[in-house]
Amino acid sequence: MATITELGNDPQVLTVTWDDGSTSRYPWIWLRDHAHDEASFHPVTNQRNVHTAAVPRDITAKEVSLVDGDVRISWTSEDEDSVLPVAFLSEFKTPKVVRTRPPVEPVLWDAETIFPTPSTPYDDIMNTDEGLRDWLTKVASHGFALAVGVPPTAEATEELIRRVAYVRQSIFGGFWEFTADLAKQDTAYTNVELLSHTDGTYSNDAPVQLLHCLYFEGEGGESTMVDSFNVAAKIKERNPEYYEILSTVQVPGQYIGDGSHLMSSRPVLRHDHNGELVQVSFNNGDRAPFLLPEDEMVRFYDAIRLFDEISNDPAMQWRHTLAPGEAMLFDNWHVMHGRMAYSGRRKLCGAYLNHEDFESQLRMLGTK
Numbered sequence: 534m535a536t537i538t539e540l541g542n543d544p545q546v547l548t549v550t551w552d553d554g555s556t557s558r559y560p561w562i563w564l565r566d567h568a569h570d571e572a573s574f575h576p577v578t579n580q581r582n583v584h585t586a587a588v589p590r591d592i593t594a595k596e597v598s599l600v601d602g603d604v605r606i607s608w609t610s611e612d613e614d615s616v617l618p619v620a621f622l623s624e625f626k627t628p629k630v631v632r633t634r635p636p637v638e639p640v641l642w643d644a645e646t647i648f649p650t651p652s653t654p655y656d657d658i659m660n661t662d663e664g665l666r667d668w669l670t671k672v673a674s675h676g677f678a679l680a681v682g683v684p685p686t687a688e689a690t691e692e693l694i695r696r697v698a699y700v701r702q703s704i705f706g707g708f709w710e711f712t713a714d715l716a717k718q719d720t721a722y723t724n725v726e727l728l729s730h731t732d733g734t735y736s737n738d739a740p741v742q743l744l745h746c747l748y749f750e751g752e753g754g755e756s757t758m759v760d761s762f763n764v765a766a767k768i769k770e771r772n773p774e775y776y777e778i779l780s781t782v783q784v785p786g787q788y789i790g791d792g793s794h795l796m797s798s799r800p801v802l803r804h805d806h807n808g809e810l811v812q813v814s815f816n817n818g819d820r821a822p823f824l825l826p827e828d829e830m831v832r833f834y835d836a837i838r839l840f841d842e843i844s845n846d847p848a849m850q851w852r853h854t855l856a857p858g859e860a861m862l863f864d865n866w867h868v869m870h871g872r873m874a875y876s877g878r879r880k881l882c883g884a885y886l887n888h889e890d891f892e893s894q895l896r897m898l899g900t901k
């Protein structure tokens with residue numbers, strides 16, 4: 534850990550010289566806002582107690598000192614001293630925007646490089662934090678991973694899901710079991726081919742999803758997965774203009790049925806404030822109507838045509854007939870899924886999880 538060799542009390546800022554020779558500058562008001570002493574920051578709730586807007590704009594320090602690994606500041610305008618751990622200050626040696634995504638880098642893959650399929654034994658997931666961490670890290674890096682050796686029952690599958698996070702209540706219920714009977718007004722409940730798509734384009738928090746085939750007797754029905762981030766990379770390579778269109782045009786999604794009308798909107802390729810691609814959304818069936826000026830509208834369809842061509846290219850896809858015992862967890866921000874047409878009888882179960890809860894679990898496992 535970095536240590537401090539010198540503290541400087543400037544009128545505007547605290548200057549810190551680190552043991553590697555670098556220096557940092559912290560505005561006094563920022564230090565007051567981020568003080569870690571109990572009066573400023575609640576040690577149990579981890580919430581700020583400082584009433585930030587009431588801190589004088591021109592707050593300055595009377596004295597600064599290093600005490601037991603903390604920087605202690607006495608203020609000209611306040612009776613109580615403030616305390617900030619050196620370790621905390623060292624996280625902000627230079628100004629930075631905090632990254633809120635878990636620190637798992639995406640691994641780009643295609644039909645060749647995805648095998649052997651990322652997977653983790655069910656017993657490891659259920660019995661050890663290492664097993665759960667392994668499974669979720671694979672989902673975070675590749676967009677999906679199998680749990681293998683899952684007892685082919687709805688009860689065991691639900692227990693597996695609850696090991697990750699709580700089940701989302703949605704229009705489809707909580708934990709579901711289904712066959713091709715159109716029990717809900719959605720093509721997922723039929724046996725026709727489903728092209729590459731993401732679920733939840735109509736949701737502000739498109740879900741992480743688990744599917745487990747409990748029973749299948751028939752022909753076809755291969756599951757497909759495609760790495761959305763790799764699709765994006767290919768589009769950038771082949772046509773930067775289309776990449777720009779897909780990154781900027783707001784595409785509304787909607788779900789009308791079962792007593793609901795849900796809507797949300799974002800570009801197909803959504804980037805964060807750092808310009809990093811964070812989410813790919815595409816569901817042709819659930820796209821709500823919108824009209825752009827004529828040239829832009831036609832260019833949007835051109836971009837979608839290329840996007841669709843790459844997304845449904847078998848050279849980009851993982852294809853596999855899911856067998857009972859193989860539960861597939863996948864991230865609708867990171868992969869698109871589909872299914873070939875099938876005949877016969879098939880019974881599936883699964884659930885949606887909130888994406889934010891999946892992210893939380895990754896952070897918790899990483900910091901344990």
Ligand SMILES: [Fe+2]
Nearest residue numbers: 721731732870
């Ligand atoms: Fe789907």
